Amino acid sequence: METRNATEDDLPAILAITNDAILNTTSSWNVHPTTLEARRQWLHDRQAAGLPVLVGDIDGAVAGFGSYGSFRAWDGYALTVEHSIYVEAGFRQRGVGRRLLAALIDHATAGGKHVMMGVISADNEVSIRLHEQFGFTTVGRLPEVGRKFDRWLDLVLMQRIL
Numbered sequence: 001m002e003t004r005n006a007t008e009d010d011l012p013a014i015l016a017i018t019n020d021a022i023l024n025t026t027s028s029w030n031v032h033p034t035t036l037e038a039r040r041q042w043l044h045d046r047q048a049a050g051l052p053v054l055v056g057d058i059d060g061a062v063a064g065f066g067s068y069g070s071f072r073a074w075d076g077y078a079l080t081v082e083h084s085i086y087v088e089a090g091f092r093q094r095g096v097g098r099r100l101l102a103a104l105i106d107h108a109t110a111g112g113k114h115v116m117m118g119v120i121s122a123d124n125e126v127s128i129r130l131h132e133q134f135g136f137t138t139v140g141r142l143p144e145v146g147r148k149f150d151r152w153l154d155l156v157l158m159q160r161i162l
Contacts, residue, residue, distance in 0.1 A: 001096060003103045006043060006053040006065060013062035014055070015039045017086045026121040026153055027086065029146045052107045056087075056096045063091035066100035068108060071117050079114040085127075097127070101134055109162045116162060121146075122154035136160040 006014065015036050021028040046053050046067055056063040064087035071080040083104050087096045108116050118131045122141065136158040144152035 001063060001099055002057045003054055003099055004057055006055045008040065008043070010055050010062050010065070011036060011039050011043065013088070014043075014065050017062070017065060017088050020089060021086050024089075026123055026148055027127070029121070029148055029153065031148060052104065054100060054103050054107075056091075056100050058091065058096075061088075061091075063088050063094070064096040064100055066097075066104050068104055068116065071115075079112070080117060081108055081113050081115070082117045082119055083108075097130055098133075101130065105134065105160070105162065113162055116160045118156075118158040118160075120156045120158060122156045128156060128158070131158045131160075134160065 015034065018028070018039065019033040022030045022033055043053055046069065049069075051067060051069055053065065053067045055065045064085065066083060066085035068081040068083035071077050071082040083101075085097050085100045085104070087100075105116060116136075118127070118136055120127050120131070128138075137160070138156055139159045140157040142155040142157070145155050146153040
């Protein structure tokens with residue numbers, strides 16, 4: 001797998017991965033699918049801010065993508081980032097998420113960030129275990145702060161000091 005910066009050509013695949021996560025998982029707590037234009041604006045906004053949008057490319061196919069952005073909007077949080085990683089269903093359990101997370105950590109570290117946060121649905125045990133393997137620790141659990149698929153969802157906050 002090659003990890004590289006996303007381009008506009010990757011947006012249809014990023015859109016499909018995003019909408020699959022919205023419609024079929026609790027990885028995203030959005031409930032309405034997004035649009036290509038919204039993903040395009042997101043990509044442009046991230047790039048303009050100097051934030052990474054990385055894709056995992058396997059033989060020309062976008063197997064997943066990841067990015068990070070501000071954890072909170074206030075100045076005091078400037079060196080803390082929150083990341084997200086999404087993997088195409090057919091490529092899960094093949095190391096895509098692991099390689100994307102490693103690349104995001106490297107990018108944040110090289111950029112002088114101090115803390116990376118993972119904000120994960122408590123039922124996503126695969127993601128929680130992955131983050132633990134990368135040295136993230138659970139620093140909080142927020143019971144029933146979200147709702148999707150007609151059930152309450154808990155949120156797990158995981159932190160890694162870079």
